[in-house]
Amino acid sequence: MILKNLTRRSGTGQLVNYLFKNEKDKKPEPILKHNLRSRTTKGWTKEFEQNFGLRINIRKDNIRLHHTIISFSNKDKKHINSELLKDITKKYIELRGKDNIYLASSHRDKEHIHLHIVMSSIKYLTGESNRISRQEFKDIKLALDTYQREKYPELVNSLPNHGKSKSVQLNDLEKNLQNSDRKLSQNQEVLKTVQTVFERSKSVDNFLSELKSEGYATYTRGGKIYGIEDASERHYRFKTLGIDLNKLEVKDRQAQVEVKQLQELANLRDSKSQEREKEVEPERDINFGPEDRNEDEESEDFEEDIDDIKGDDLEPNNPDDD
Numbered sequence: 001m002i003l004k005n006l007t008r009r010s011g012t013g014q015l016v017n018y019l020f021k022n023e024k025d026k027k028p029e030p031i032l033k034h035n036l037r038s039r040t041t042k043g044w045t046k047e048f049e050q051n052f053g054l055r056i057n058i059r060k061d062n063i064r065l066h067h068t069i070i071s072f073s074n075k076d077k078k079h080i081n082s083e084l085l086k087d088i089t090k091k092y093i094e095l096r097g098k099d100n101i102y103l104a105s106s107h108r109d110k111e112h113i114h115l116h117i118v119m120s121s122i123k124y125l126t127g128e129s130n131r132i133s134r135q136e137f138k139d140i141k142l143a144l145d146t147y148q149r150e151k152y153p154e155l156v157n158s159l160p161n162h163g164k165s166k167s168v169q170l171n172d173l174e175k176n177l178q179n180s181d182r183k184l185s186q187n188q189e190v191l192k193t194v195q196t197v198f199e200r201s202k203s204v205d206n207f208l209s210e211l212k213s214e215g216y217a218t219y220t221r222g223g224k225i226y227g228i229e230d231a232s233e234r235h236y237r238f239k240t241l242g243i244d245l246n247k248l249e250v251k252d253r254q255a256q257v258e259v260k261q262l263q264e265l266a267n268l269r270d271s272k273s274q275e276r277e278k279e280v281e282p283e284r285d286i287n288f289g290p291e292d293r294n295e296d297e298e299s300e301d302f303e304e305d306i307d308d309i310k311g312d313d314l315e316p317n318n319p320d321d322d
Helices: 012-019 041-052 074-079 082-096 134-151 172-200 204-213 245-279 290-313
Strands: 002-008 029-034 065-071 102-107 114-120 217-221 224-229 235-237
Touching: 002 134, 012 041, 012 065, 012 102, 012 114, 029 082, 041 114, 065 082, 082 102, 082 114, 082 134, 172 204, 204 217, 204 245
Parallel strands: none
Antiparallel strands: 002 065, 029 102, 065 114, 102 114, 217 224, 224 235
């Protein structure tokens, strides 16, 4: 068998409906459902979405579903029946983990028969991711091959040669789904980058400059900036990416108003500070007036009187006066 796993980040209803879409004159054969209660595609879609809503760690690019395709060689077609397909599906669920949601059907629109198994990306009712590494997925492939060899040795043409490239025959709709998954993954990567830059940008110019540094150039239509293009010149419209440049223009104007208000407030504070400084009486130099100098003048006269007195006292005594 050839086992291939695809991931989907949206389109739950589309994928569930595809599993049971009529194939020309044949109807897809339901194989089994696991941890699902509904009996219709609409009900199953709702259960997948509700379980995904319990996710603990949420990001914009979270994987919602795993789409696994198990193909068998058309040379073994006569040995393949419903019971075998159901048994292989059960074994895959056992290896991948029974604590997930599964929905499986088989398609026979081509010469080869193949299984389609849709699995939730979140464990059933826990909100925990069931992500595994590439090595762990490779181990599951090997274990499933071993199981097939031992239980269904008649499927001699459906044993893959691991390590060598071997293409899986897919019908046109499956190829479109696969291409859609790849395109969606690329779109999600661009979307994540653009929205991250948008959220931290303060103006349109800042936004476009940041996108340029991320490797995305802008293109215009009708004289207006319409979107971005990547290195391969693939175009992404801002409208498709959910980006509204008008919001950045409003954000820029608000920022300018805030800057102006802060400047006016600073100017007002400076003005009031200067007014308070003027109200405080400055320290004055003291100039002595004439009245303040009287003491000094009196002191000089007093010294002169003392000199006169001393002069008289110092005259020699006249003996006749005695």
